Structures are given as structure tokens and as C-alpha cells.
Amino acid sequence: MPRLTEPQHPRIRLRFTALYAATLLLVLLGAAGTLRYALRATLRREFDQSVLASAGLVQQFFRAEIEEYVTVEATLAHIAGELVFEDRAIRIRKPDGALFKIVGAPVRRARRPLSGPVRTVRFALDPDIAPRWDIEVDASAANVMALQARIDRWFGVGIPLLVLCAAVAGWWLTGRTLRPVVRMADAAARIAPASGARLPIDDPTDELGRLGVRFNALLDRLDGALAQQREFLADAAHELRTPIARLRARVEVAMLESTAPNDTAVWRAIDQELRDVSQHIDELLQLARADAAGDEATMRTESLFLDDIVADELPRWQPEAQRRGMSLDYSVLEESPVLGDASLLPRLVSILVDNAIRYGTSGGLVRVRVRPDNGAALLDVEDDGIGIPPNERARIFDRFYRGDAARIKRPDGSGLGLAIAAWIVRQHHGTIAVSAGVGGGTLMQVRVPLAMS
Numbered sequence: 001m002p003r004l005t006e007p008q009h010p011r012i013r014l015r016f017t018a019l020y021a022a023t024l025l026l027v028l029l030g031a032a033g034t035l036r037y038a039l040r041a042t043l044r045r046e047f048d049q050s051v052l053a054s055a056g057l058v059q060q061f062f063r064a065e066i067e068e069y070v071t072v073e074a075t076l077a078h079i080a081g082e083l084v085f086e087d088r089a090i091r092i093r094k095p096d097g098a099l100f101k102i103v104g105a106p107v108r109r110a111r112r113p114l115s116g117p118v119r120t121v122r123f124a125l126d127p128d129i130a131p132r133w134d135i136e137v138d139a140s141a142a143n144v145m146a147l148q149a150r151i152d153r154w155f156g157v158g159i160p161l162l163v164l165c166a167a168v169a170g171w172w173l174t175g176r177t178l179r180p181v182v183r184m185a186d187a188a189a190r191i192a193p194a195s196g197a198r199l200p201i202d203d204p205t206d207e208l209g210r211l212g213v214r215f216n217a218l219l220d221r222l223d224g225a226l227a228q229q230r231e232f233l234a235d236a237a238h239e240l241r242t243p244i245a246r247l248r249a250r251v252e253v254a255m256l257e258s259t260a261p262n263d264t265a266v267w268r269a270i271d272q273e274l275r276d277v278s279q280h281i282d283e284l285l286q287l288a289r290a291d292a293a294g295d296e297a298t299m300r301t302e303s304l305f306l307d308d309i310v311a312d313e314l315p316r317w318q319p320e321a322q323r324r325g326m327s328l329d330y331s332v333l334e335e336s337p338v339l340g341d342a343s344l345l346p347r348l349v350s351i352l353v354d355n356a357i358r359y360g361t362s363g364g365l366v367r368v369r370v371r372p373d374n375g376a377a378l379l380d381v382e383d384d385g386i387g388i389p390p391n392e393r394a395r396i397f398d399r400f401y402r403g404d405a406a407r408i409k410r411p412d413g414s415g416l417g418l419a420i421a422a423w424i425v426r427q428h429h430g431t432i433a434v435s436a437g438v439g440g441g442t443l444m445q446v447r448v449p450l451a452m453s
Contacts, residue, residue: 013174020170025163032155039151043144047119051139054088055123058103058135062126072130076101087140089114092125095132115142180208184215191219303451304340306377307333307370313349314368317357325363328353332369336377337451340428348424351417352381352444360385360441372450376430379446384439393434397422421446 061079069075076092080101083090090103118138125133184199191197198219201212314330321328338345349368356366360383369380388396395401400415425432430448437443 013171013178016174017167017170020174021163021167024166025159028159028162032159036151036155040148043147047139047141047144051088051119051121051137054085054090054139055121055135055137058083058090058092059123059126063129066129072133073100076125076133079103087114087143089138091136091138093134093136100133114138114140117141117145180212184208184212188215300341300343301339302342304338304342304345306336306338306340306345306379306448309345310349310368310370310379313346314353317350317353321357321366324357324360326357326360327365328368329365330368332367332371334371336370336372338377338428338448339451340448344424344427348421348446349379349381351421352379352446355417355444356381356383356385356442359383364441365439373447375450376447377450379448380443382437382439382441382443384437384441387436387441388434396434397432 058079061083062075065078066072066075069078080092080103083103085103092100092103094100118140121137121139123135123137125135180200180202184201187197187199191199198216199212201209201216203209204213310330311333314328318328353366353368360366364384367380367382369378369382371378397418398415399419402415422432425446425448428448430446432444432446435443435445
């Protein structure tokens with residue numbers, strides 16, 4: 001099973017982090033709005049109370065000093081020179097509304113005017129002692145407004161900073177929480193059929209752990225089913241080989257003993273059918289063994305020369321090619337050392353050459369070339385036969401798949417040969433590709449790594 005490296009997109013982690021940050025932002029905005037409203041109301045109330053306190057202080061002074069200075073005018077003139085307010089301007093108005101005195105007037109003139117906004121409030125001086133005399137207070141709300149602005153700046157800077165810190169912490173915490181999921185996903189991508197590998201589980205009692213335990217149990221059941229299937233296929237193929245071999249032996253004896261031409265033709269047809277069935281059973285047995293071993297099967301690897309393997313294997317196919325009126329050209333065999341299995345590589349060459357002869361044109365040519373190319377040994381098998389349409393090339397290495405043209409030309413095929421060839425190539429860490437040949441047929445190209453010298 002090829003290992004695929006999939007790009008990781010932390011979408012769940014990002015969504016959780018965004019949800020956490022957005023929730024915290026809403027909570028902070030709600031809390032800040034409530035706190036800001038409460039602070040503004042408190043500051044306004046305190047400001048109003050301070051204005052009342054300023055007027056109340058003038059009233060208390062007036063009541064305390066009236067006995068000493070007797071008249072209202074003398075008392076207020078004395079108070080106006082004695083009291084000084086930092087952020088207040090207090091005017092005393094006569095009963096007719098005319099300005100009488102400004103409290104702390106010399107000092108007030110020496111200072112700058114009150115900073116805005118300014119609030120003006122008018123109070124009665126003392127209805128009993130000084131009827132219709134009023135105190136008019138101008139109070140600056142600049143300090144209150146500055147404090148409110150400073151609080152708003154704190155919120156404007158503090159809330160985004162808190163949300164950012166929370167997002168970083170949420171990203172880290174979410175990643176730590178989802179780490180078992182990432183490990184299980186990576187392990188699942190590496191699990192091959194019947195490999196025995198399972199998902200790693202940190203805590204089998206939590207939600208993710210229970211999911212992993214159930215998934216591993218599912219894998220156990222699947223491996224059991226696959227093992228039964230492979231054992232059945234291997235046993236069936238193995239058991240069928242012996243009776244078919246006996247039938248072929250009897251047919252060969254009958255062919256030797258038969259004297260009638262018609263009987264000989266019948267026996268030869270039966271013998272060919274038995275040969276085809278025997279080949280199909282051998283292919284099924286090979287695939288069953290490959291499935292049992294998996295793509296990571298241990299090979300008997302040794303130093304070989306791919307050109308020598310081809311040179312030894314192709315003479316076996318010369319009689320078949322001549323019977324079909326075809327020619328085998330393997331004049332281009334350059335030295336190509338590889339590390340491989342001495343039983344699998346000849347099988348690979350045999351499958352590709354057999355297909356080229358089967359589906360080539362009668363009287364045509366099959367070219368087999370071996371040469372080193374960019375760190376790989378390149379094996380080309382090219383025919384000038386029926387070819388493979390582009391829309392079928394992606395499936396020709398699937399088991400039991402045969403294209404329409406192949407089924408019409410050779411109905412006796414099994415569709416297993418190229419599946420075995422692809423498995424052999426994978427075992428040697430190579431690649432196999434199909435394309436159109438120069439003469440309109442098919443070009444099978446195999447690349448396996450060159451052996452390091």
C-alpha cells in the first residue's frame with residue numbers, strides 16, 4: 001500500500017480557536033459596555049455631588065459668618081475673598097439677578113478660564129436669611145471627561161490584547177487537545193491491509209479514546225475477513241493446480257497415442273484450454289501470496305543486471321512470436337545493475353512480453369529495450385498492436401480489468417497479468433507507466449532504481 005502524504009489543513013483547530021476568541025471578545029465587550037455605563041453613571045453622580053458640595057460650602061460659610069458681619073452684603077464680600085475653588089467658578093447674584101461678587105475673584109482672574117465642557121447650576125443662598133439671593137456655580141467636567149476617555153483607551157487596548165492572548169492560548173490548547181486525533185489520522189494513513197498496525201490511543205476512557213478503540217476493533221474484524229478471503233483464494237488455487245496438472249498429463253498421453261487427425265486437434269485444443277486455466281490459477285496464487293505478504297513483503301534481494309534478465313528471458317518467447325509471425329527485437333540492452341528478486345523480475349519481463357505478443361499485430365514487431373536513465377534502470381516493451389485508449393490507461397493495472405479491444409482480440413485473458421506486474425514493480429520501489437507506442441501500439445515503461453556502485 002503506497003504511503004500518501006496529505007497536506008494538513010488545521011481547519012477544526014482554527015475554527016475552535018476562532019470560536020473561543022470570538023466568544024471571549026463578545027463577553028469582554030459586554031462586560032466593558034456594562035462597566036463603562038456604570039462608571040459613567042458613577043462619575044456623573046460624583047460630579048453632581050461635588051457641585052452640590054461647592055454650593056453647600058458657600059452656604060455653610062454664609063451662615064457661620066452672618067452673625068459676625070451682620071449684613072448679607074458684608075458677609076458675602078468676606079466669603080468671596082476667602083474661598084478659592086480649583087475647578088469651580090462661583091458667582092453670587094442679587095435678588096434682581098445682577099452679579100454681586102465672584103468667589104475667589106482675584107485668584108480666578110490670575111488663572112485660565114475653566115476647561116470645557118462647563119456645567120452651570122444655580123442654588124438659593126438661604127431663603128430665610130437672604131431671600132432671593134442665589135449662588136451660581138460653573139463646574140468644569142474636563143477631568144471627568146478625561147477620566148472617561150482614559151478608561152475607553154484602556155478598554156480599546158486591553159480588550160484586543162486579551163483576545164489576542166486568548167487566541168494564542170486557545171490555539172495551543174486546541175492543538176494539544178487535538179494532538180491524539182492528528183496522531184490517529186497519521187497512523188490511519190500508514191495502515192496497510194493485514195499489517196497489524198493500529199491507531200495509537202492515549203486514554204481509552206475519554207471520547208477520542210473510545211473512538212480509537214472501536215476503530216481498532218473494526219480493523220481487527222476487517223483483517224480477519226481479509227485473511228479468510230486470502231486463505232480461501234490461496235487454498236483454492238493450490239488445490240486446483242494438482243487436478244489440472246493431472247488432466248494435462250492425460251491429454252498429452254492421449255495426444256501421443258491418438259492416430260486420428262481429428263482426435264489430435266481436439267486434444268490439442270483441450271491442452272491449450274488447460275494451459276490457459278493453469279496460467280490463470282498461477283496468477284491467482286501469485287496475487288493471493290502478494291496480498292498475504294502485502295506491499296512491504298520481504299524479498300530475496302540480490303545484485304542483478306536487468307539487461308541479463310531480459311536477455312535470458314526473451315529466447316523463451318521466440319517460438320510463440322514466430323508462431324504468430326512476429327519478431328522480437330532486443331538489440332538495445334545496456335548494462336543496468338539493480339537490486340531485486342531473481343524470481344520476480346523475470347516474471348515481470350514475461351508478463352510484459354506476453355501481453356505485447358498477445359495484443360500485437362500478426363507479422364508485427366515487439367521491441368524490448370533496457371538502459372540506465374537518470375539513476376534508474378529503464379525497461380521499455382513496445383508493440384505495434386491494438387493499443388490502449390487513453391480513457392482506459394488508468395485502470396489497466398486493476399485486477400480483472402480488460403479493455404473492450406482486448407476482450408475482442410483475446411477473450412481468454414484474465415486481466416491479472418498487469419496487476420501482478422504493478423505489484424512486482426512496487427516491491428522494487430519503481431514505477432510502471434503506459435503510453436502510446438511509436439507505431440500506434442502500446443509502450444510499457446518500467447523504472448526501477450539503479451544499484452549503487
